[in-house]
Amino acid sequence: MAGSGKAHLRPSESVLLRAEDLTVEFPVGGGRVVHAVSGISFDVAKGETLGLVGESGCGKSTTGRAILQLPRPTGGSITLNDVDLTRLDSGTMRQRRTDVQMIFQDPISSLNPRRTIGDIVAEPLQVWGPKRPDDQWDIVARMLDAVGIDPEAARRKRPHEFSGGQCQRISIARALVMEPELIICDEPVSALDVSVQAQILNLLEDLKAQHGLTLVFIAHDLAVVKNISDRVAVMYLGKMCELAESDELYASPAHPYTRLLMESHPEPDPGVAIDESMTELGELPSPIAPPSGCRFRTRCPLADERCAREEPQMRRVNDDHYVACHHPLVAVDDDLSAASRQPTLPLTAPATA
Amino acid sequence: MTVTSDAGVAGGGSRAGDLLVVDDLRTHFRVPTGDVKAVDGVSFALPRGTTLGIVGESGSGKTVLSRSIMGLNTAGNAVTTGSVLYDGTELIGRSSKEMKALWGAEMAMIFQDPMTSLNPVVKVGRQLTEHVRFHFGTNRSDARAAAIDMLQSVRIPEAAERMDNYPHHMSGGMRQRVCIAIALACSPKLLFADEPTTALDVTVQHQILNLLSQQQRERAMTMILVTHDLGVVATRAAEIAVMYAGKIVEKAPTPVLFAEMRHPYTQSLLWSIPKTSQPKHTRLSAIAGRPPDLINPPPGCKFAPRCPYAQQRCRDEEPQLVDGPGARHQFACHFPVGTPENREAFDRNLASGLPQTLTVAGCLAAREDIVEIGDGA
Ligand SMILES: Nc1ncnc2c1ncn2[C@@H]1O[C@H](COP(=O)(O)OP(=O)(O)OP(=O)(O)O)[C@@H](O)[C@H]1O
Ligand SMILES: Nc1ncnc2c1ncn2[C@@H]1O[C@H](COP(=O)(O)OP(=O)(O)O)[C@@H](O)[C@H]1O
Ligand code: SF4
Ligand code: SF4
Ligand SMILES: [Mg+2]
Ligand SMILES: [Mg+2]
Numbered sequence: 001m002a003g004s005g006k007a008h009l010r011p012s013e014s015v016l017l018r019a020e021d022l023t024v025e026f027p028v029g030g031g032r033v034v035h036a037v038s039g040i041s042f043d044v045a046k047g048e049t050l051g052l053v054g055e056s057g058c059g060k061s062t063t064g065r066a067i068l069q070l071p072r073p074t075g076g077s078i079t080l081n082d083v084d085l086t087r088l089d090s091g092t093m094r095q096r097r098t099d100v101q102m103i104f105q106d107p108i109s110s111l112n113p114r115r116t117i118g119d120i121v122a123e124p125l126q127v128w129g130p131k132r133p134d135d136q137w138d139i140v141a142r143m144l145d146a147v148g149i150d151p152e153a154a155r156r157k158r159p160h161e162f163s164g165g166q167c168q169r170i171s172i173a174r175a176l177v178m179e180p181e182l183i184i185c186d187e188p189v190s191a192l193d194v195s196v197q198a199q200i201l202n203l204l205e206d207l208k209a210q211h212g213l214t215l216v217f218i219a220h221d222l223a224v225v226k227n228i229s230d231r232v233a234v235m236y237l238g239k240m241c242e243l244a245e246s247d248e249l250y251a252s253p254a255h256p257y258t259r260l261l262m263e264s265h266p267e268p269d270p271g272v273a274i275d276e277s278m279t280e281l282g283e284l285p286s287p288i289a290p291p292s293g294c295r296f297r298t299r300c301p302l303a304d305e306r307c308a309r310e311e312p313q314m315r316r317v318n319d320d321h322y323v324a325c326h327h328p329l330v331a332v333d334d335d336l337s338a339a340s341r342q343p344t345l346p347l348t349a350p351a352t353a
Numbered sequence: 354m355t356v357t358s359d360a361g362v363a364g365g366g367s368r369a370g371d372l373l374v375v376d377d378l379r380t381h382f383r384v385p386t387g388d389v390k391a392v393d394g395v396s397f398a399l400p401r402g403t404t405l406g407i408v409g410e411s412g413s414g415k416t417v418l419s420r421s422i423m424g425l426n427t428a429g430n431a432v433t434t435g436s437v438l439y440d441g442t443e444l445i446g447r448s449s450k451e452m453k454a455l456w457g458a459e460m461a462m463i464f465q466d467p468m469t470s471l472n473p474v475v476k477v478g479r480q481l482t483e484h485v486r487f488h489f490g491t492n493r494s495d496a497r498a499a500a501i502d503m504l505q506s507v508r509i510p511e512a513a514e515r516m517d518n519y520p521h522h523m524s525g526g527m528r529q530r531v532c533i534a535i536a537l538a539c540s541p542k543l544l545f546a547d548e549p550t551t552a553l554d555v556t557v558q559h560q561i562l563n564l565l566s567q568q569q570r571e572r573a574m575t576m577i578l579v580t581h582d583l584g585v586v587a588t589r590a591a592e593i594a595v596m597y598a599g600k601i602v603e604k605a606p607t608p609v610l611f612a613e614m615r616h617p618y619t620q621s622l623l624w625s626i627p628k629t630s631q632p633k634h635t636r637l638s639a640i641a642g643r644p645p646d647l648i649n650p651p652p653g654c655k656f657a658p659r660c661p662y663a664q665q666r667c668r669d670e671e672p673q674l675v676d677g678p679g680a681r682h683q684f685a686c687h688f689p690v691g692t693p694e695n696r697e698a699f700d701r702n703l704a705s706g707l708p709q710t711l712t713v714a715g716c717l718a719a720r721e722d723i724v725e726i727g728d729g730a
Binding site: 205 | 510527554555556563566567581582583585588607608611621622623625626627628630631633634635639640643
């Protein structure tokens with residue numbers, strides 16, 4: 001059974017980025033393979049922020065890096081502005097890579113400790129930017145200023161002289177100097193305190209408005225992802241479970257895994273009732289030998305024999321809401337009669353594998 | 354060094370039912386450039402069988418506070434003063450040998466990184482049986498049975514088989530369960546959990562917190578749950594203490610803290626956290642600046658450089674943690690949120706163009722869920 005379907009893809013002329021049947025596998029010896037990303041499809045329109053959520057190891061970072069061809073995906077295509085990046089030779093790809101930039105989780109260690117901030121931010125310009133140092137510095141200073149760092153004061157300092165939040169601002173400035181069309185943010189606020197996290201999220205929103213940026217925003221915190229994203233894709237063990245406009249997804253999750261994530265999210269509100277009965281939920285299966293059919297079935301309370309046999313395909317729930325599940329929690333467009341509406345079903349007992 | 358303050362428990366509300374009474378506890382670290390005042394005058398009383406949540410940002414002193422109470426601050430440059438009454442006996446000034454005698458049956462700790470308490474090269478089963486034999490002097494086969502029981506009590510499936518695993522064979526959540534099993538083995542009366550789920554996925558975090566709540570209730574344990582995440586304690590702790598720069602700035606029963614917070618830092622913290630109940634792109638109210646240098650903190654209120662309500666008095670005079678009008682609600686602020694004085698302070702700062710006040714005002718204008726500066730979340 002191929003991927004999880006593409007019913008959720010929009011016409012290619014309306015999107016900046018499109019991933020189709022993206023597959024990334026890592027050989028780990030003995031003929032075994034880690035199925036990190038297995039045939040997922042998604043698209044991002046210009047100026048849009050797509051959030052990617054899911055548990056550790058579900059393939060979020062691998063997906064982000066595959067867009068940059070780091071490493072080249074095992075299968076599928078990545079189309080940016082109608083050019084399939086997977087078909088470019090490595091020289092052309094290096095050139096195109098300036099269109100896409102990446103920001104990482106650990107702001108301090110992602111900056112070279114021995115170089116000055118001026119050099120670090122100018123680095124992407126060395127190869128593809130203007131040749132005159134003064135012209136380079138003009139761009140660097142403008143970007144540092146845009147992220148709230150005093151350019152002259154920072155120019156000759158090194159990363160350890162800055163806090164985690166400031167280092168993340170510097171990483172963002174470095175990502176911006178090439179005026180990329182797309183920025184992939186891999187857990188950019190996960191290592192930061194909540195007050196600094198808010199500063200960086202606000203900064204990204206402002207930069208997006210000013211520079212018309214398109215973002216793929218990877219995070220495991222559901223509230224952070226909802227805050228910044230226009231649409232959110234939920235991943236589980238290398239597969240896509242659900243994709244929807246953010247407010248819609250949180251208001252009516254259709255995939256049992258999405259609902260599990262939401263029920264687990266610790267909302268800072270003492271009025272939220274929590275179900276304390278859930279103390280075990282089985283272990284995450286190995287990505288070397290993922291379950292047949294629906295990969296979530298070993299932890300899904302709704303799993304039945306069909307889920308073991310047949311992989312669910314993406315189906316439309318409504319306008320901009322798609323789910324890959326045989327028994328979605330919200331009625332699906334294409335089989336309204338068969339869909340089970342079970343919003344009150346408790347998610348406590350894990351099904352036997 | 355032991356200095357017992359004679360000032361009594363400031364705002365601690367000590368009662369006979371308290372298992373722990375902490376008074377003016379300070380832990381300073383001597384470093385070449387001065388003293389790092391990591392914990393600087395903390396007082397609270399903890400009733401038996403309840404859970405206290407301690408929240409604060411990184412570096413606010415949460416870990417040093419719990420380690421100081423447990424006598425785990427063995428760093429040569431650490432100086433702890435003040436008083437910790439545990440079940441009526443003073444702990445400050447005890448030797449580490451005397452403190453060790455309390456670890457296990459009286460108090461135990463769960464750390465953020467399970468590998469802090471697990472030996473990576475010893476099978477999990479042996480680590481458990483050694484623990485059981487050390488504390489109870491049981492024979493080998495009884496210890497094994499007890500260890501399997503322990504693993505089952507923390508809901509580890511196929512417990513007998515898991516005994517032969519090394520820690521690296523287990524997931525992070527599984528390892529944390531093993532640590533909980535070890536911590537609970539001697540039925541401690543007081544359990545410290547320092548960011549026990551920070552390194553785990555939300556689904557696993559949810560299960561581990563459920564497990565801890567269940568065990569806490571079943572054993573009528575007293576618990577201190579330390580976290581940087583207000584969401585973690587919102588539904589798990591009876592009371593919450595908010596720490597900032599080595600001090601408790603506000604402490605209240607959990608619902609009161611969220612609905613009627615009085616300290617501007619508590620309010621700023623809540624306003625800066627995104628919630629799933631908010632619409633996408635809700636403007637977050639970030640807290641300006643950074644926490645103070647703990648070697649040379651500013652005089653007066655430590656939050657003043659970042660506080661949207663700060664007045665001259667705040668910069669001159671340090672506010673003390675005092676009882677508010679509500680039961681068990683204490684805060685340390687000259688212009689508490691929700692009072693007319695606070696409103697006036699805000700308006701004055703707005704008029705004079707204090708940057709952090711302007712930022713907050715801008716954010717409030719952009720948000721529909723906060724109507725008034727006296728509001729909570
Ligand atoms: N170079 C590699 N070799 C083998 N396996 C790999 C490699 N890189 C990633 N993996 C595996 O691929 C899967 C997906 O990893 P990935 O880093 O994309 O997850 P993630 O969703 O970003 O997780 P996290 O939330 O922990 O960052 C995991 O099982 C991981 O162990
Ligand atoms: N051994 C030490 N020497 C010097 N400073 C220390 C030592 N241990 C902790 N600190 C400092 O004490 C402060 C409080 O630390 P900690 O309690 O770990 O914070 P939290 O747990 O709230 O993140 C920090 O500024 C930290 O750097
Ligand atoms: S109901 Fe079946 S298809 Fe849907 S998530 Fe559960 S196991 Fe997968
Ligand atoms: S109002 Fe004054 S005392 Fe209160 S937190 Fe702000 S600066 Fe501190
Ligand atoms: Mg990752
Ligand atoms: Mg800590």
